[in-house]
Amino acid sequence: MYIYFVDEPEQFYWFVEHFLSVKFRVPKHLKDKNIHNFTPCLNRSWVSEFLKEYEEPFVNPVMKFLDKEQRLFFTYNFGDVEPQGKYTYFPVKEFHKYCILPPLIKTNIKDGESGEFLKYQLNKEEYKVFLSSVGSQMTAIKNLYSTVEDEQRKQLLKVIIENESTNDISVQCPTYNIKLHYTKECANSNNILKCIDEFLRKTCEKKTESKHPSADLCEHLQFLFESLKNPYLDNFKKFMTNSDFTLIKPQSVWNVPIFDIYKPKNYLDSVQNLDTECFKKLNSKNLIFLSFHDDIPNNPYYNVELQEIVKLSTYTYSIFDKLYNFFFVFKKSGAPISPVSVKELSHNITDFSFKEDNSEIQCQNVRKSLDLEVDVETMKGIAAEKLCKIIEKFILTKDDASKPEKSDIHRGFRILCILISTHVEAYNIVRQLLNMESMISLTRYTSLYIHKFFKSVTLLKGNFLYKNNKAIRYSRACSKASLHVPSVLYRRNIYIPETFLSLYLGLSNLVSSNPSSPFFEYAIIEFLVTYYNKGSEKFVLYFISIISVLYINEYYYEQLSCFYPKEFELIKSRMIHPNIVDRILKGIDNLMKSTRYDKMRTMYLDFESSDIFSREKVFTALYNFDSFIKTNEQLKKKNLEEISEIPVQLETSNDGIGYRKQDVLYETDKPQTMDEASYEETVDEDAHHVNEKQHSAHFLDAIAEKDILEEKTKDQDLEIELYKYMGPLKEQSKSTSAASTSDELAGSEGPSTESTSTGNQGEDKTTDNTYKEMEELEEAEGTSNLKKGLEFYKSSLKLDQLDKEKPKKKKSKRKKKRDSSSDRILLEESKTFTSENEL
Known part of the structure; x- marks a missing residue:
């Protein structure tokens, strides 16, 4: 049904208007014109408004470029056949009053x-006899009756002749559609009638070798003129050799519009019965016929300016594309996947209708899992705890069969991390929409809690992760992966509740398409292609995040529809129907398996599991997390770890098109060695007292013996190094109250308050001398400028200020808690200060 665009830019615009445009629709709750008047917007669509900015018709060079780019594709699919655009139809029936095609005798005789x-349909031989007759139409029919040899046909003519006086009998000319690529054929002539004349000359000159659908018109005309004899045959020869001799004439005064341009729905209308090769057709009121008499009338109706089309080169060669192509030369990666062409889309997409599905969910097949009563703050803490359990399981598993060759992270771990982060993020959105949550959670993404939790090793204390180098790698991987969830789930450059609170609007904005569009799957793939071509790990993380967001839409739609019907009706429009999600996921999976994108799938499977393509496995992971929430009462009461309030910058004006700020940060950060990680991430001596008995057996295989022996020395060195930024660690004040120890995990044992303070007195004297020397050194150095990625920070804090904030060794519960804002800033900066001082 669709078009192949070759020198047919008008059809390209038609395609954009009907298939790429998303019409403006007013939501039900905003339809009150007294409050919001959207009347000026109703006839507009996103894409067409964008295209109006480009005026210069510059399509042909782009089309030729696409032809060259897709040479192998077309050779494989079409062989030597050059794909053509759809035709413009010009219906014609008569030459003067003679039918061009053998006529049809119609009656009202039953x-x-x-x-x-x-x-009675005449054939060519019968029509020749009909044309040679002299007199009226009935005389010609009677003459024909006397020459017909076929008895059955002769009997039919006899019945018609016998009933001529009492019934209506007419001779009707069949319609012949002259088909031509209007934009291509009429590029040099504004006059429609002259253009058709010239087209007929060219077609009839090479009719023996032409494969054009309208080439047989020449044969019909030749037959007609030979039957009518002179002067028609001579006039036809003059027409073929003389461009001033015209044949196509208007039969009536034309009306506006000149053409009827069909919409996609017209092709599906069985009443209209349209030929799928037809793009537009001469208006049924604008009749033409063939005649050698007179000239073409001088009338502006017959002169049509070709429609100006967008200058695609302006869009194709944008500033970003130029910069991207420039920097790509320096990347030593495999051959990039080229952008998909319109022609390839037209071949691969068979259904251009928008996805719609309002069917009821079969609740008997849905397992109740969601509990809306848990507050978001608790959910965040439980999610972090669940991910710690997952990391613990991976670390203590000796079977490395599931590890990919190119990564030291188990397959499936990033999927679980992103999936749980997406689940929690969507849970926050749902509770916000239902007015069950405080609006303050809108100001910080819940998945950023997971990002910061696993990024800061001090927050892993009590989960044994900070003692294990392998666990550190997993926590960093989860921290990096979870940061992509808000990038996909939110429209981050606009903070409006109507657009912010949705389970799919952010994804739609990210890939510049709508889930109901037939091109949504291609939009997602083409977005991922940009990161694949850069050879970035972000391709894998964005892919998992996008698929997770689609699954989460299906999950919450089913849970709310089946078990929370009242709440479901309130937020039904903010989710994608599960059947549409399944179609999208299936489409993405098929595209990834295609020859064009197979390299992307291979790269993904080099690092991650194929479980993301399995609905059953994804939903099992979601159900397991929900079960973990319900069966752990202790976790429900767990307080959130205090994390830094320094914001993670997510704002960007281009929403995924091009480089994001965090992309640059990730790709400029150099990976740390594990020696550096163990040095920077090891903390104070509490490590040896927290769950030591519980975990010692597990760690025996996970940590080398020499690392265990040297750990105390490393902790002491690190304590001295971090003193000037953080003050003494919490060991000195830990024993101040029984309330403070209740925050540690169950099973941890520490020394008594008395023994702690006594045992540390001698050690503190030596440490204080060292602190003094370091303070003097820092005062001499002054302020410090540090650079990380593209962000610059300047610290004006003096060491004497930090020294004043150093906690006293009193047993006051209040004194134990230092100024949290200073600690948060210094904690984020400590790593960079350390590495800079070492230089």
Whole structure:
């Protein structure tokens, strides 16, 4: 049904208007015109408004470029056949009053057997006899009757002749559609009638070798003129050799619009019965016929300016594309995947209708899992705890069969991390929409809690992760992966509740398409292609995040529809129907398996599991997390770890098109060695007292013996190093109250308050001398400028200020808690200060 665009830019615009445009629709709750008047917007669409900015018709060079780019594709699919655009139809019936095609005799005489009206279609030989007759149409029919040899046909003519006086009998000319690529053929002529004349000359000159659908018109005309004899045959020869001799004439005064341009729905209308090769057709009121008499009238109706189309080169060669192509030369990666062409889309997409599905969910197949009563703050803490359990399981598993060759992270771990982060993020959105949550959670993404939790090793204390180098790698991987969830789930450059609170609007904005669009799957793939071509890990993380967001839409739609019907009706429009999600996921999976994108799938499977393509496995992971929430009462009461309030910058004006700020940060950060990680991430001596008995057996295989022996020395060195930024660690004040120890995990044992303070007195004297020397050194150095990625920070804090904030060794519960804002800033900066001082 669709078009192949070759020198047919008008059809390209038609395609954009009907298939790429998303019409403006007013939501039900905003339809009150007294409050919001959207009348000026109703006839507009996103894409067409964008295209109006480009005026210069510059399509042909782009089309030729696409032809060259897709040479192998077309050779494989079409062989030597050059794909063509759809045709413009010009219906014609008569030459003067003679039918161009053999006519049809129609009557109102009913057939006794079938009950239908009798009709008689002449063949060429019969039509030749009909044309040679002199007199009226009935005389010609009687003359024809005397020459017909076929008895059955002769009997039919006899019945018609016998009933001529009592019934209506007419001779009708069949319609012949002259088909031509209007934009291509009429590029040099504004006059429609002259253009058709010139087209007929060219077609009839090479009719023996032409494969054009309208080439047989020449044969029909040749037959007609030979039957009518002179002067028509001579006039036709003059027409073929003289461009001033015209044949196509208007039969009536034309009306506006000149053409009827069909919409996609017209092709599906069985009443219209349109030929799928037809793009537009001469208006049914604008009739033409063939005649050698007179000239073409001088009338502006017959002169049509070709429609100006967008200058695609302006869009194709934008500033970003130029910069991207420039920097890509320096990347030593495999051959990039080229952008998909319109022609390839037209070949691969068979259904251009928008996805719609309002069917009811079969709740008997849905397992109740969601509990809306848990507050978001608790959910965040439980999610972090669940991910710690997952990391613990991976670390203590000795079977490395599931590890990919190119990564030291188990397959499936990033999927679980992103999936749980997406689940929690969507849970926050749902509770916000239902007015069950405080609006303050809108100001910080819940998945950023997971990002910061696993990024800061001090927050892993109590989960044994900070003692294990392998666990550190997993926590960093989860921290990096979870940061992509808000990038996909939110529209981050606009903070409006109507657009912010949705389970799919952010994804739609990210890939510049709508889930209901037939091109949504291609939009997602083409977005991922940009990161694949850069050879970035972000391709894998964005892919998992996008698929997770689609699954989460399905999950919450089913849970709310089946078990929370009242709440479901309130937020039904903010989710994608599960059947549409399944179609999208299936489409993405098929595209990834295609020859064009197979390299992307291979790269993904080099690092991650194929479980993301399995709905059953994804939903099992979601159900397991929900079960973990319900069966852990202790976790429900767990307080959130205090994390830094320094914001993670997510704002960007281009929403995923091009480089994001965090992309640059990730790709400029150098990976740390594990020696550096163990040095920077190891903390104070509490490590040896927290769950030591519980975990010692597990760690025996996970940590080398020499690392265990040297750990105390490393902790002491690190304590001295971090003193000037953080003050003494919490060991000195830990024993101040029984309330403070209740925050540690169950099973941890520490020394008594008395023994702690006594045992540390001698050690503190030596440490204080060292602190003094370091303070003097820092005061001499002054302020410090540090650079990380593209962000610059300047610290004006003096060491004497930090020294004043150093906690005293009193047993006051209040004194134990230092100034949290200073600690948060210094904690984020400590790593960079350390590495800079070492230089």
